Amino acid sequence: MGTSSRHWSDSVKKSLIIGAVIIVLGGISFYSYKKNQKPAITYSEYSVEKGDIAVTILATGTVQPKNRLEIKAPVAGRIDEVLIKEGSKVRKGQIIAWMSSTERAAMLDAARSKGEEEFKKWSELYLPTPVLAPIAGTIILKSVEPGQTFTNTDAIFTMSDHLTVKANVDETDIAQIKLNSSAMIVLDAYPKSPIKARVDQLAFDATTTNNVTTYTIDVRPEETPDFMRSGMTANVTFSVKEKTGTLLIPSEAMKVVDGKTLVMKKNEKAPPTETVISTGLTDGKRTEVLEGLVENDVILIQDYSIGDGAQNSSNPFSPKFPKGGKRSSGGPR
Structure with missing residues (x-):
């Protein structure tokens, strides 16, 4: 009786050990499988629509008198x-x-x-x-x-005689700013009160600080508000180019291959095709389309997800989409 009981106890221990080893090996295999699994490619749809786009240059500066005169x-x-x-x-x-x-x-x-x-x-x-x-x-x-x-x-x-903002503009941007072009001044002290302005003077002499070369641009308000004071810090937005009612798509929808700009276009009764487009202005988030697409065309924007059926995860560094476009989850059909 004692020998039989001991034999049964040893059998149970062996079974438990074998079972534990199987579970561990199974877990390792599953983990390795998930780790080596490639992201499943999914797409989101975007309906091409018309909108407005503006190319701007941002700079900081200080409010100073145009001509300071001591009496x-x-x-x-x-x-x-x-x-x-x-x-x-x-x-x-x-x-x-x-x-x-x-x-x-x-x-x-x-x-x-x-x-x-x-x-x-x-x-x-x-x-x-x-x-x-x-x-x-x-x-x-x-x-x-x-x-x-x-x-x-x-x-x-x-x-x-009047107050101006002396803004420091990087040398790579100076060629895009023209005399009398429009600008917008926002004072740090009054962030909710933007001031319309125009470029009054472009410096001919550059300033180099820590190997960064800048030019001083005088920006004159169209109307000087009473709260504007000499010495205030200001942010200036220079308007370079603007277009209204033009076709726009998210910049992340494009890719460049062999010097050609391509987008993935959805077709109603055929698989999606890569379409060559011609682009115009861009503000970094959106890009103007000159040729290759028409209004209400649907393009596909690649997303990434881990595993089949997992939720699409948006890239946190991708630009936000304009309100005009209609974007809905879906895949290529």
Whole structure:
């Protein structure tokens, strides 16, 4: 009885060991099979439709006065009265302050000590000197207050004719930007208030920093808003080319073979075919089609999935599709 029981126990142990080995070997084989399995190629459909496309160049810059002008008095003296404040718009020749020369200021101080009548008499005989705005523009800095003395080398006011954005553009993009072309300014301080602008000046001299060569482009707002200030950081979008109502497809739908641009076109009663197309503008995400496709043609865009029946996984680096196109899951038929 004891011998029979021991023999049965050994048989069970051998069976369990054999079963465990089979399970392990089966798991390894399955893992190896799944690991070596090639991705199943699937496709998504995209209906070609018309839309708008714009090629743009992005750059950063700083708000600066186009012409910054320091106003200095012709002689040393003292400010009697300031007629403007910072931010005031002035015209050329406008009186912005009254001043007394050092001699007049000393004489009036002596007259005042003798009484009001004496002071009035000499004030009318010896008139103050006006400080005039040399150009039309905006007062951006007021450096003096009434009663303050200064020399003829001190800047008592600073003004500018108008504000511009000086944007730094890479040398590879400079050829695409033209004088008077449109642009859009967005200030970091006011991101929800874009400002329409135009290219006012292209620099002829380059600046090289850390082996990167850039050119400074002056961008002038069509209308300068009150919140725009000198020194603000700005992002500028330059419009290079635009087209409306043109055929567009996702750029990821194309491939280039032997110098030809191809797309996979779906056919109603035949297998899909590779079609040669001619392209135009591209913004990186979408590309204009000049020849080879017509509106409402359906093209196939390759996706990837692991295993049969697995869900298609979109490439996270692929561009998003425009709202105009109709994209639905499916395979080539």
